[in-house]
Amino acid sequence: MTDTRTPVAVLGAGLIGVDLADKIQRSPLLDCRLVVGRRECLGLRRAAEMGCATSTGGLDSLLEAGPFDVVFDASNADDHAGHWARLHHTGATLIDLTPTQLGAVVVPTVNGDQALSHPHLNLVSCGGQAAIPLLHALAQCCAPDYIEVVSTAASASAGPATRLNLDHYIATTQAGIRFFTGAPEVKVMLNLSPATPPPPFRVAMTVLATQIQPEVVGPIVAAAAASVRAYAPGYAVTSLTVAQGRICVTAEVTAEGGRLPRYAGNLDIINAAAVLLAEQYTAARSQ
Template sequence: MSSKVKVAILGSGNIGTDLMIKVMRQSRHLEMGVLVGVDPDSDGLARARRMGVATTHEGLEGLMRMPEWADIRVVFDATSAYAHKTHSEICVAAGKQVIDLTPAAIGPFTVPSVNLDDHLGQPNVNMVTCGGQATIPIVAAIRRAAKRVPYAEIVASISSKSAGPGTRANIDEFTETTSRAIERVGGAERGKAIIVLNPAEPPLIMRDTVFALAEGADPAAVEASVAAMVKDVQSYVPGYRLKQTVQFERIGDNDPLLIPGYGTFTGLKVAVLLEVEGAAHYLPAYAGNLDIMTSAAMATADRWVERKLNA
């Protein structure tokens, strides 16, 4: 197997275009094959053509009619949760590795800093959501330093300008998918996700907040675990960082929290404030939501190729 494999990207919007540029500039093992869209006048397709990348505006059906289809090994899907089901069935049947950047969650949730190697044998892996990629590593870091994490809640705030039509169409799926992944990957017993599209001008950089209730945890151990996790994420998303030190509030036996559906809680309330600065490959640096999603997807595909090379 060659050290470079051809990839196709379904979706010529913000996410797909940013991913295309990353593959061309930064990937160790991936080579752009085709950028696929449905709007012949989209900026992404025009940019791809200027960069010498083959394109089609006829969706996956158009891609399958192209001679390049035979050489494609990896298909990134940056369209919509609704469309992904059909895309996945076709691509998996054709022997392609599918990396899903929609909230469809057909394949297992994959967050590179937490469980990258666990699911690379699966034909379809799901990259959760931009908010999930930013916050689930922190939930997992808190969980590994605690006996239990009964509850975790995340709030992802992104600029309206960095949310294209596909992102806006998937808002409900975003909250549902991220909430489930907070539990399945992050290790919280209950998870909740909120997304905020901020229309402020000038556009604000992506900000994420993680709130967690942790039992059997020492603040110093939690802080060290979070710091190590931030470093791990920075290995593929350099603009990922803490905004301030981890915040703690101790909930004692003398004044426990009463949580509906859970009961009383005593332990640590943990708050982690994050910022994600984008690499500005397509949209400006405020669009960290693009950067963390596309960087995670590319890291997953690069690792998949390495695994095949070493098999």
């Protein structure tokens, strides 16, 4: 039988890239044809064990092996602009998992229908993917004046590229929240916790707003969370309080199944979002 799955490649063989390859391998719509890194490493060996072709030649080897319909950039923010400059001529859709502010900003449950409309998609950040579905939903029922988001991730879940990109993470997450909520003032903070055992990925959000209707907040938050759980089963709202002019909501993400430890929900949610976008792209293209 002819394989009708969409051919894709992963650029980057760190913690994110290897889990991404694993998720792609389990997708009925996607075919992971190549995982590339810049040097021989544990991530490439694990990708090979999963049955993926691998290369240490970086972007050059990906371009030589293509074309691919979708390329996932799981490298780092500093290199992403150069990757897009060389890839956009190939016709591939580039899904950016690094915290840049390039490309069309997409959160699957909010505007995932744009997956076919733009060749360059930006997934904001792991914190953005966890927070924005709830914050966007809340912004539909009130006018947020200020939003504060504090993310806590286990130190063990943050690889070298993630640590290199911390400043990008904060700036890009703030910009993404402003884009999807219209809030004039946004503050984002990130904690990497060395605690033992490692804590789950947690995102605590505070919204200051006018015209809050307390009776509708709970159902709105529950519906938004259920939409995220459809592709990230470990996503859960763990607390919600509504006071005069203030909404406080906390979400936790645990990695369910796959190769990630449960505390690495930050990696799980952005990779799940990336795979869903590629699947939405495939489904839309086949119509």
